Amino acid sequence: MHTHSDHDHPHPPDSDDALTYYQAMEIAVRELLIEKGVLTADEVRRQVEDMDNRTPARGAQVVARAWADPAYKARLLADGTSALEEIGLDRGPYKLVVVENTPAVSDAAAVHNVIVCTLCSCYPRWLLGLPPDWYKGRAYRSRLVREPRAVLREFGLELPEEVVLRVHDSTADMRYLVLPARPSGTDGWSEERLAAIVTRDCMIGVAVPRT
Amino acid sequence: MSTPRINPIARRFQPGDSVRVRRADPPGHVRTPWYIRGHTGVVERVCGCYPNPEELAYARPGLPAQPLYRVRFLQREVWPDYAGGARDTVDLEIYQHWLDPA
Numbered sequence: 001m002h003t004h005s006d007h008d009h010p011h012p013p014d015s016d017d018a019l020t021y022y023q024a025m026e027i028a029v030r031e032l033l034i035e036k037g038v039l040t041a042d043e044v045r046r047q048v049e050d051m052d053n054r055t056p057a058r059g060a061q062v063v064a065r066a067w068a069d070p071a072y073k074a075r076l077l078a079d080g081t082s083a084l085e086e087i088g089l090d091r092g093p094y095k096l097v098v099v100e101n102t103p104a105v106s107d108a109a110a111v112h113n114v115i116v117c118t119l120c121s122c123y124p125r126w127l128l129g130l131p132p133d134w135y136k137g138r139a140y141r142s143r144l145v146r147e148p149r150a151v152l153r154e155f156g157l158e159l160p161e162e163v164v165l166r167v168h169d170s171t172a173d174m175r176y177l178v179l180p181a182r183p184s185g186t187d188g189w190s191e192e193r194l195a196a197i198v199t200r201d202c203m204i205g206v207a208v209p210r211t
Numbered sequence: 212m213s214t215p216r217i218n219p220i221a222r223r224f225q226p227g228d229s230v231r232v233r234r235a236d237p238p239g240h241v242r243t244p245w246y247i248r249g250h251t252g253v254v255e256r257v258c259g260c261y262p263n264p265e266e267l268a269y270a271r272p273g274l275p276a277q278p279l280y281r282v283r284f285l286q287r288e289v290w291p292d293y294a295g296g297a298r299d300t301v302d303l304e305i306y307q308h309w310l311d312p313a
Binding site: 147165171172 | 242243244259261279281286289290294296300301302303305306
């Protein structure tokens with residue numbers, strides 16, 4: 001940290017002075033691909049821009065549609081990938097499995113779902129954007145299967161014991177989206193208004209939507 | 212140019228079948244987490260057939276494709292001291308060659 005005569009807020013240290021092995025590798029491969037005419041610099045830039053433009057708003061749009069239209073919800077649960085295409089969204093490179101949080105009904109217990117990838121950091125990036133740092137961290141990845149209720153409590157989500165908790169470990173070719181339960185008091189809301197309460201964490205399953 | 216078609220491996224399990232995950236420790240790129248090996252669960256759904264990632268990781272074609280299943284395990288079966296509901300579960304995707312009938 002340092003101060004200047006004209007302003008005195010702290011500056012973070014520059015992080016561009018030493019490249020890691022993989023950063024150097026990425027630059028070398030990228031430059032070779034451009035030099036050999038396989039890709040252009042503009043194509044690489046556009047791909048990065050596309051990646052950064054994917055946000056949880058896309059997932060929220062899907063959830064809001066499912067809340068507003070029970071027939072769409074049924075199709076989404078049966079075949080997530082086709083349901084994305086149906087509303088004009090990217091079908092993505094992986095099959096999408098949507099898991100629904102459901103309230104208790106007569107003899108069936110309430111169910112809450114939560115997603116993890118214990119092996120790496122599999123995540124529906126085309127639908128939610130880049131995963132949060134904690135999702136990729138070792139603590140979340142190891143503890144969510146071992147003591148999920150304790151982890152959820154740390155996120156501020158206390159689940160009653162009678163709620164069945166399903167942890168989904170994305171170990172292979174599926175990617176997962178949690179369809180949260182629609183909160184009460186949202187009758188008559190537009191899809192836009194509904195989508196605004198569906199956050200990233202609700203679609204991973206470490207939170208629930210609040211009005 | 213036509214590519215010879217290689218049929219996927221035939222499916223051995225259906226939803227509802229009890230299966231046990233092989234307790235094995237092969238070298239290489241394995242997509243079956245350590246914590247679930249040796250445990251018994253129930254097939255929740257059939258996901259389709261996919262090239263074997265244990266082969267793909269080494270630039271081999273991974274064919275014939277392996278059936279992939281989502282298998283549901285009771286947390287108390289996986290972790291005897293599990294702190295949570297008796298009906299809590301953990302679901303994983305597991306390739307057929309890691310599963311035996313239970």
